[in-house]
Amino acid sequence: MIKYLGSKRTLVPVLGDVAASIGARTAVDLFTGTTRVAQEFKRRGVTVTATDIATYSAVLSDCYIATDAAAIDLDELDDVLARLAALPPRAGYFTETFCVQSRFFHPKNGARVDAVRDALEAEYRDSPLYPILLTSLLLGADRVDSTTGVQMAYLKQWAPRASNDLELRRPELLVGSGRTLLGDATETVDLLEPVDLMYLDPPYNQHRYFTNYHIWETLVRWDEPEAYGVARKRIDARDEASKSVFNSKREMAPAFADLLRRARAEVVVVSYNDESWITADEMMTALRDAGHADVRMLAFDSKRYVGAQIGIFSPAGKKVGEVKRLRNLEYVFVAGPTEKVDAAISTASSTRPPVPG
Numbered sequence: 468m469i470k471y472l473g474s475k476r477t478l479v480p481v482l483g484d485v486a487a488s489i490g491a492r493t494a495v496d497l498f499t500g501t502t503r504v505a506q507e508f509k510r511r512g513v514t515v516t517a518t519d520i521a522t523y524s525a526v527l528s529d530c531y532i533a534t535d536a537a538a539i540d541l542d543e544l545d546d547v548l549a550r551l552a553a554l555p556p557r558a559g560y561f562t563e564t565f566c567v568q569s570r571f572f573h574p575k576n577g578a579r580v581d582a583v584r585d586a587l588e589a590e591y592r593d594s595p596l597y598p599i600l601l602t603s604l605l606l607g608a609d610r611v612d613s614t615t616g617v618q619m620a621y622l623k624q625w626a627p628r629a630s631n632d633l634e635l636r637r638p639e640l641l642v643g644s645g646r647t648l649l650g651d652a653t654e655t656v657d658l659l660e661p662v663d664l665m666y667l668d669p670p671y672n673q674h675r676y677f678t679n680y681h682i683w684e685t686l687v688r689w690d691e692p693e694a695y696g697v698a699r700k701r702i703d704a705r706d707e708a709s710k711s712v713f714n715s716k717r718e719m720a721p722a723f724a725d726l727l728r729r730a731r732a733e734v735v736v737v738s739y740n741d742e743s744w745i746t747a748d749e750m751m752t753a754l755r756d757a758g759h760a761d762v763r764m765l766a767f768d769s770k771r772y773v774g775a776q777i778g779i780f781s782p783a784g785k786k787v788g789e790v791k792r793l794r795n796l797e798y799v800f801v802a803g804p805t806e807k808v809d810a811a812i813s814t815a816s817s818t819r820p821p822v823p824g
Protein backbone atom coordinates (compact mmCIF):
# COMPACT_ATOMS: atom_id res chain seq x y z
CA MET A 468 0.00 0.00 0.00
CA ILE A 469 1.15 3.60 -0.52
CA LYS A 470 2.85 5.50 2.28
CA TYR A 471 0.06 7.63 3.74
CA LEU A 472 -0.25 9.99 6.69
CA GLY A 473 -2.78 8.77 9.19
CA SER A 474 -3.11 5.38 7.52
CA LYS A 475 -4.66 2.92 9.96
CA ARG A 476 -2.38 -0.04 9.30
CA THR A 477 -2.01 -0.83 12.98
CA LEU A 478 -5.69 -0.41 13.81
CA VAL A 479 -6.92 -2.64 10.98
CA PRO A 480 -7.28 -5.83 13.10
CA VAL A 481 -9.19 -3.92 15.80
CA LEU A 482 -11.57 -2.35 13.30
CA GLY A 483 -12.10 -5.66 11.52
CA ASP A 484 -12.95 -7.30 14.85
CA VAL A 485 -15.39 -4.50 15.64
CA ALA A 486 -17.19 -5.08 12.31
CA ALA A 487 -17.36 -8.83 12.95
CA SER A 488 -18.49 -8.49 16.58
CA ILE A 489 -21.53 -6.40 15.68
CA GLY A 490 -22.41 -8.70 12.78
CA ALA A 491 -22.08 -5.89 10.21
CA ARG A 492 -23.23 -6.82 6.72
CA THR A 493 -22.96 -3.33 5.23
CA ALA A 494 -20.44 -0.60 5.99
CA VAL A 495 -19.16 2.76 4.83
CA ASP A 496 -15.54 3.90 5.18
CA LEU A 497 -16.17 7.64 4.83
CA PHE A 498 -12.56 8.93 4.71
CA THR A 499 -11.06 5.85 3.11
CA GLY A 500 -7.59 7.15 2.04
CA THR A 501 -5.58 4.04 1.19
CA THR A 502 -8.80 1.90 1.52
CA ARG A 503 -6.98 -0.28 4.06
CA VAL A 504 -9.86 -0.36 6.51
CA ALA A 505 -12.49 -0.82 3.79
CA GLN A 506 -10.39 -3.74 2.51
CA GLU A 507 -10.44 -5.35 5.95
CA PHE A 508 -14.24 -4.98 6.14
CA LYS A 509 -14.54 -6.56 2.69
CA ARG A 510 -12.23 -9.41 3.72
CA ARG A 511 -14.65 -10.09 6.57
CA GLY A 512 -17.55 -10.46 4.14
CA VAL A 513 -19.03 -6.98 4.59
CA THR A 514 -20.40 -5.09 1.57
CA VAL A 515 -18.50 -1.81 1.74
CA THR A 516 -18.81 1.65 0.24
CA ALA A 517 -15.52 3.55 0.30
CA THR A 518 -15.60 7.33 -0.06
CA ASP A 519 -12.99 10.07 -0.08
CA ILE A 520 -12.42 13.48 -1.65
CA ALA A 521 -9.14 12.34 -3.28
CA THR A 522 -9.27 10.96 -6.82
CA TYR A 523 -6.37 8.55 -6.14
CA SER A 524 -8.42 7.09 -3.27
CA ALA A 525 -11.28 6.52 -5.69
CA VAL A 526 -8.94 4.57 -7.99
CA LEU A 527 -7.62 2.50 -5.09
CA SER A 528 -11.22 1.83 -4.07
CA ASP A 529 -12.27 0.90 -7.61
CA CYS A 530 -9.42 -1.62 -7.55
CA TYR A 531 -9.72 -3.12 -4.06
CA ILE A 532 -13.33 -2.47 -3.07
CA ALA A 533 -15.50 -2.19 -6.20
CA THR A 534 -13.71 -4.91 -8.18
CA ASP A 535 -14.73 -8.48 -7.41
CA ALA A 536 -11.59 -10.62 -7.78
CA ALA A 537 -13.78 -13.50 -8.92
CA ALA A 538 -14.71 -11.52 -12.05
CA ILE A 539 -11.11 -10.85 -13.12
CA ASP A 540 -9.05 -13.12 -15.36
CA LEU A 541 -5.74 -13.06 -13.48
CA ASP A 542 -3.74 -14.54 -16.37
CA GLU A 543 -4.97 -11.78 -18.65
CA LEU A 544 -4.16 -9.20 -15.96
CA ASP A 545 -0.62 -10.55 -15.57
CA ASP A 546 -0.12 -10.49 -19.36
CA VAL A 547 -1.22 -6.86 -19.56
CA LEU A 548 1.03 -5.88 -16.64
CA ALA A 549 3.99 -7.62 -18.28
CA ARG A 550 3.31 -5.84 -21.58
CA LEU A 551 3.01 -2.44 -19.90
CA ALA A 552 6.19 -3.06 -17.90
CA ALA A 553 8.07 -3.74 -21.15
CA LEU A 554 7.01 -0.51 -22.88
CA PRO A 555 9.93 1.67 -23.96
CA PRO A 556 10.38 4.67 -21.61
CA ARG A 557 9.12 7.96 -23.04
CA ALA A 558 9.75 11.15 -21.05
CA GLY A 559 6.73 13.47 -20.91
CA TYR A 560 4.94 15.76 -18.42
CA PHE A 561 5.56 13.48 -15.42
CA THR A 562 9.30 13.22 -16.05
CA GLU A 563 9.69 16.92 -16.76
CA THR A 564 7.69 18.02 -13.70
CA PHE A 565 8.66 15.46 -11.06
CA CYS A 566 12.12 14.33 -12.19
CA VAL A 567 13.66 17.40 -13.91
CA GLN A 568 11.98 20.47 -12.37
CA SER A 569 11.97 18.58 -9.06
CA ARG A 570 13.52 15.30 -7.93
CA PHE A 571 10.72 13.13 -6.59
CA PHE A 572 11.64 10.23 -8.91
CA HIS A 573 14.66 9.16 -10.86
CA PRO A 574 14.22 10.20 -14.55
CA LYS A 575 14.57 6.57 -15.70
CA ASN A 576 11.44 5.72 -13.68
CA GLY A 577 9.65 8.95 -14.61
CA ALA A 578 9.92 8.09 -18.31
CA ARG A 579 8.44 4.66 -17.62
CA VAL A 580 5.56 6.19 -15.64
CA ASP A 581 4.87 8.48 -18.61
CA ALA A 582 4.88 5.59 -21.08
CA VAL A 583 2.66 3.31 -18.98
CA ARG A 584 0.21 6.03 -17.98
CA ASP A 585 -0.22 7.16 -21.61
CA ALA A 586 -0.87 3.56 -22.67
CA LEU A 587 -3.47 3.13 -19.90
CA GLU A 588 -5.35 6.17 -21.12
CA ALA A 589 -5.13 5.22 -24.79
CA GLU A 590 -5.90 1.52 -24.53
CA TYR A 591 -7.58 0.64 -21.20
CA ARG A 592 -9.77 3.62 -20.26
CA ASP A 593 -12.99 1.60 -20.62
CA SER A 594 -11.60 -1.73 -19.43
CA PRO A 595 -12.50 -3.23 -16.02
CA LEU A 596 -8.73 -3.64 -15.65
CA TYR A 597 -8.17 0.14 -15.73
CA PRO A 598 -8.30 0.85 -11.95
CA ILE A 599 -6.25 -2.27 -11.25
CA LEU A 600 -3.54 -1.29 -13.72
CA LEU A 601 -3.51 2.29 -12.47
CA THR A 602 -3.26 1.08 -8.87
CA SER A 603 -0.33 -1.12 -9.86
CA LEU A 604 1.40 1.94 -11.38
CA LEU A 605 0.63 4.09 -8.32
CA LEU A 606 2.01 1.50 -5.91
CA GLY A 607 5.02 0.90 -8.15
CA ALA A 608 5.82 4.64 -8.27
CA ASP A 609 5.40 4.91 -4.48
CA ARG A 610 8.04 2.18 -3.99
CA VAL A 611 10.65 4.20 -5.91
CA ASP A 612 9.95 7.76 -4.72
CA SER A 613 12.46 9.99 -2.98
CA THR A 614 10.43 11.51 -0.14
CA THR A 615 9.83 10.99 3.59
CA GLY A 616 6.28 9.94 2.80
CA VAL A 617 4.65 13.22 1.78
CA GLN A 618 5.02 15.13 -1.47
CA MET A 619 5.49 18.65 -0.05
CA ALA A 620 9.22 18.06 -0.50
CA TYR A 621 11.70 15.61 -1.96
CA LEU A 622 14.92 14.52 -0.32
CA LYS A 623 18.10 16.46 -0.99
CA GLN A 624 19.99 13.21 -1.54
CA TRP A 625 18.24 10.48 -3.50
CA ALA A 626 16.51 7.92 -1.29
CA PRO A 627 18.22 4.55 -1.93
CA ARG A 628 14.92 3.06 -3.20
CA ALA A 629 14.69 5.74 -5.93
CA SER A 630 17.36 3.98 -8.00
CA ASN A 631 15.41 0.71 -8.08
CA ASP A 632 13.52 -0.03 -11.27
CA LEU A 633 9.78 0.65 -11.28
CA GLU A 634 7.90 -2.64 -11.04
CA LEU A 635 4.28 -3.28 -11.93
CA ARG A 636 3.03 -5.90 -9.47
CA ARG A 637 -0.43 -7.38 -9.44
CA PRO A 638 -2.52 -5.77 -6.63
CA GLU A 639 -4.01 -8.28 -4.19
CA LEU A 640 -7.62 -8.23 -5.26
CA LEU A 641 -10.44 -9.23 -2.93
CA VAL A 642 -13.48 -11.37 -3.59
CA GLY A 643 -16.79 -9.70 -2.81
CA SER A 644 -18.80 -6.65 -3.65
CA GLY A 645 -18.37 -3.00 -2.86
CA ARG A 646 -18.66 0.49 -4.22
CA THR A 647 -16.70 3.73 -4.58
CA LEU A 648 -18.10 7.19 -4.03
CA LEU A 649 -15.81 10.11 -4.84
CA GLY A 650 -16.62 13.42 -3.19
CA ASP A 651 -16.67 15.68 -0.19
CA ALA A 652 -17.99 13.84 2.87
CA THR A 653 -20.10 16.85 3.82
CA GLU A 654 -22.13 16.11 0.68
CA THR A 655 -21.73 12.38 0.09
CA VAL A 656 -22.90 11.51 3.62
CA ASP A 657 -26.48 12.31 2.55
CA LEU A 658 -26.25 10.18 -0.61
CA LEU A 659 -25.46 6.97 1.25
CA GLU A 660 -28.01 4.32 2.13
CA PRO A 661 -28.27 3.55 5.86
CA VAL A 662 -25.68 0.93 6.87
CA ASP A 663 -24.85 -1.30 9.83
CA LEU A 664 -21.48 0.36 10.42
CA MET A 665 -19.92 3.66 9.42
CA TYR A 666 -16.23 4.30 10.04
CA LEU A 667 -14.93 7.87 10.06
CA ASP A 668 -11.23 8.69 10.07
CA PRO A 669 -10.99 12.42 9.28
CA PRO A 670 -7.81 14.48 8.82
CA TYR A 671 -6.20 15.46 12.14
CA ASN A 672 -4.76 18.87 11.34
CA GLN A 673 -4.27 21.66 8.79
CA HIS A 674 -2.05 19.61 6.47
CA ARG A 675 -4.06 18.89 3.36
CA TYR A 676 -3.98 15.54 1.62
CA PHE A 677 -4.49 17.33 -1.70
CA THR A 678 -1.07 18.97 -1.41
CA ASN A 679 0.65 16.19 0.53
CA TYR A 680 -0.22 13.74 -2.26
CA HIS A 681 -0.48 16.11 -5.23
CA ILE A 682 1.59 13.78 -7.45
CA TRP A 683 -0.92 10.97 -6.98
CA GLU A 684 -3.75 13.37 -7.88
CA THR A 685 -1.92 14.29 -11.07
CA LEU A 686 -0.95 10.72 -11.92
CA VAL A 687 -4.59 9.67 -11.65
CA ARG A 688 -6.20 12.70 -13.32
CA TRP A 689 -3.47 12.81 -16.00
CA ASP A 690 -4.40 16.39 -16.77
CA GLU A 691 -0.94 18.02 -16.94
CA PRO A 692 -1.76 20.96 -14.62
CA GLU A 693 0.35 24.08 -14.33
CA ALA A 694 2.72 23.46 -11.41
CA TYR A 695 4.22 25.89 -8.87
CA GLY A 696 6.91 26.04 -6.20
CA VAL A 697 9.81 23.74 -5.41
CA ALA A 698 7.47 20.77 -4.98
CA ARG A 699 5.74 21.52 -8.34
CA LYS A 700 2.28 21.35 -6.79
CA ARG A 701 -0.88 21.54 -8.89
CA ILE A 702 -2.04 25.12 -9.42
CA ASP A 703 -5.57 24.15 -8.32
CA ALA A 704 -4.17 23.45 -4.84
CA ARG A 705 -4.78 27.20 -4.41
CA ASP A 706 -8.48 26.91 -5.27
CA GLU A 707 -11.15 26.83 -2.59
CA ALA A 708 -12.63 23.75 -4.26
CA SER A 709 -9.58 21.65 -3.39
CA LYS A 710 -9.73 22.62 0.30
CA SER A 711 -11.40 20.58 3.01
CA VAL A 712 -13.33 21.96 5.95
CA PHE A 713 -11.67 19.23 8.05
CA ASN A 714 -8.28 20.91 7.63
CA SER A 715 -9.51 24.14 9.20
CA LYS A 716 -9.01 24.50 12.95
CA ARG A 717 -12.00 26.86 13.23
CA GLU A 718 -14.41 24.80 11.12
CA MET A 719 -13.40 21.20 11.89
CA ALA A 720 -15.28 20.55 15.15
CA PRO A 721 -18.70 21.94 14.13
CA ALA A 722 -18.43 20.40 10.65
CA PHE A 723 -17.56 16.99 12.09
CA ALA A 724 -20.36 17.16 14.68
CA ASP A 725 -22.76 17.97 11.85
CA LEU A 726 -21.44 15.01 9.84
CA LEU A 727 -22.01 12.70 12.80
CA ARG A 728 -25.61 13.89 13.09
CA ARG A 729 -26.16 13.08 9.40
CA ALA A 730 -24.35 9.70 9.37
CA ARG A 731 -27.03 7.04 8.91
CA ALA A 732 -25.58 3.95 10.55
CA GLU A 733 -26.57 1.79 13.49
CA VAL A 734 -23.01 1.78 14.79
CA VAL A 735 -20.56 4.61 14.20
CA VAL A 736 -16.83 4.19 14.78
CA VAL A 737 -14.48 7.18 14.76
CA SER A 738 -10.73 7.15 15.04
CA TYR A 739 -8.90 10.24 16.13
CA ASN A 740 -5.82 11.01 18.21
CA ASP A 741 -4.72 12.99 21.21
CA GLU A 742 -2.82 15.67 19.25
CA SER A 743 -5.80 16.95 17.33
CA TRP A 744 -8.39 19.69 17.50
CA ILE A 745 -11.26 17.76 19.08
CA THR A 746 -10.66 16.42 22.60
CA ALA A 747 -11.83 12.94 23.57
CA ASP A 748 -14.58 14.45 25.75
CA GLU A 749 -15.82 16.66 22.93
CA MET A 750 -15.91 13.69 20.54
CA MET A 751 -17.92 11.63 23.05
CA THR A 752 -20.37 14.53 23.43
CA ALA A 753 -20.68 14.99 19.65
CA LEU A 754 -21.49 11.28 19.26
CA ARG A 755 -24.09 11.39 22.05
CA ASP A 756 -25.62 14.54 20.52
CA ALA A 757 -25.86 12.66 17.22
CA GLY A 758 -28.41 10.41 18.95
CA HIS A 759 -26.40 7.30 19.94
CA ALA A 760 -27.60 5.56 23.09
CA ASP A 761 -24.14 4.46 24.15
CA VAL A 762 -20.69 5.89 23.38
CA ARG A 763 -17.38 4.44 24.52
CA MET A 764 -13.73 4.94 23.74
CA LEU A 765 -10.57 2.85 23.48
CA ALA A 766 -7.06 4.31 23.37
CA PHE A 767 -4.05 2.72 21.71
CA ASP A 768 -0.46 3.77 22.08
CA SER A 769 0.78 4.25 18.58
CA LYS A 770 4.03 5.00 16.81
CA ARG A 771 3.87 8.26 14.90
CA TYR A 772 4.17 8.40 11.12
CA VAL A 773 7.53 7.75 9.50
CA GLY A 774 8.26 11.39 8.53
CA ALA A 775 8.11 12.36 12.17
CA GLN A 776 10.53 9.62 13.14
CA ILE A 777 13.39 11.07 11.19
CA GLY A 778 12.96 14.81 11.59
CA ILE A 779 11.35 17.83 10.01
CA PHE A 780 12.71 18.76 6.59
CA SER A 781 12.73 21.94 4.53
CA PRO A 782 11.66 21.72 0.86
CA ALA A 783 15.36 21.39 -0.05
CA GLY A 784 15.64 18.32 2.14
CA LYS A 785 17.58 20.05 4.92
CA LYS A 786 16.75 18.93 8.42
CA VAL A 787 15.28 22.02 10.09
CA GLY A 788 13.68 20.68 13.21
CA GLU A 789 13.52 17.85 15.68
CA VAL A 790 10.44 15.85 16.40
CA LYS A 791 9.44 16.16 20.03
CA ARG A 792 7.22 13.13 20.50
CA LEU A 793 7.50 9.80 18.78
CA ARG A 794 4.38 8.25 20.20
CA ASN A 795 0.79 9.32 20.51
CA LEU A 796 -2.55 7.88 21.51
CA GLU A 797 -4.96 6.66 18.85
CA TYR A 798 -8.55 6.86 20.03
CA VAL A 799 -11.29 4.60 18.74
CA PHE A 800 -14.82 5.74 19.65
CA VAL A 801 -17.70 3.32 19.26
CA ALA A 802 -21.28 4.61 19.32
CA GLY A 803 -24.61 2.84 18.90
CA PRO A 804 -27.09 0.64 20.79
CA THR A 805 -25.67 -0.67 24.07
CA GLU A 806 -25.59 -4.36 23.12
CA LYS A 807 -23.64 -3.62 19.94
CA VAL A 808 -21.26 -1.25 21.67
CA ASP A 809 -20.69 -3.86 24.42
CA ALA A 810 -19.88 -6.50 21.82
CA ALA A 811 -17.55 -4.18 19.91
CA ILE A 812 -15.67 -2.94 22.96
CA SER A 813 -15.15 -6.36 24.51
CA THR A 814 -13.87 -7.77 21.21
CA ALA A 815 -11.71 -4.77 20.39
CA SER A 816 -10.12 -4.63 23.84
CA SER A 817 -9.02 -8.24 23.50
CA THR A 818 -7.62 -7.83 19.98
CA ARG A 819 -3.84 -8.09 20.19
CA PRO A 820 -2.24 -4.66 20.73
CA PRO A 821 -1.84 -2.99 17.33
CA VAL A 822 1.73 -1.82 17.95
CA PRO A 823 4.48 -3.79 19.67
CA GLY A 824 5.53 -2.22 22.96
Ligand SMILES: C[S@@+](CC[C@H](N)C(=O)[O-])C[C@H]1O[C@@H](n2cnc3c(N)ncnc32)[C@H](O)[C@@H]1O
Nearest residue numbers: 473474475498500501519520651652668676711
Ligand atom coordinates in the same frame (compact mmCIF):
# COMPACT_ATOMS: atom_id res chain seq x y z
C1 LIG B 1 -6.63 10.17 8.18
S1 LIG B 1 -6.87 9.98 6.44
C2 LIG B 1 -7.71 8.46 6.28
C3 LIG B 1 -6.77 7.29 6.30
C4 LIG B 1 -7.44 5.96 6.06
N1 LIG B 1 -8.29 5.55 7.15
C5 LIG B 1 -6.39 4.89 5.84
O1 LIG B 1 -6.19 3.99 6.68
O2 LIG B 1 -5.71 4.97 4.80
C6 LIG B 1 -8.09 11.17 6.08
C7 LIG B 1 -8.67 11.13 4.67
O3 LIG B 1 -9.70 12.11 4.59
C8 LIG B 1 -9.77 12.56 3.25
N2 LIG B 1 -10.54 13.84 3.27
C9 LIG B 1 -10.12 15.05 3.67
N3 LIG B 1 -11.15 15.93 3.59
C10 LIG B 1 -12.22 15.26 3.13
C11 LIG B 1 -13.55 15.61 2.83
N4 LIG B 1 -13.99 16.86 3.01
N5 LIG B 1 -14.39 14.66 2.36
C12 LIG B 1 -13.95 13.38 2.17
N6 LIG B 1 -12.68 12.98 2.43
C13 LIG B 1 -11.83 13.91 2.91
C14 LIG B 1 -8.33 12.68 2.82
O4 LIG B 1 -8.21 12.66 1.41
C15 LIG B 1 -7.72 11.45 3.52
O5 LIG B 1 -7.66 10.36 2.64
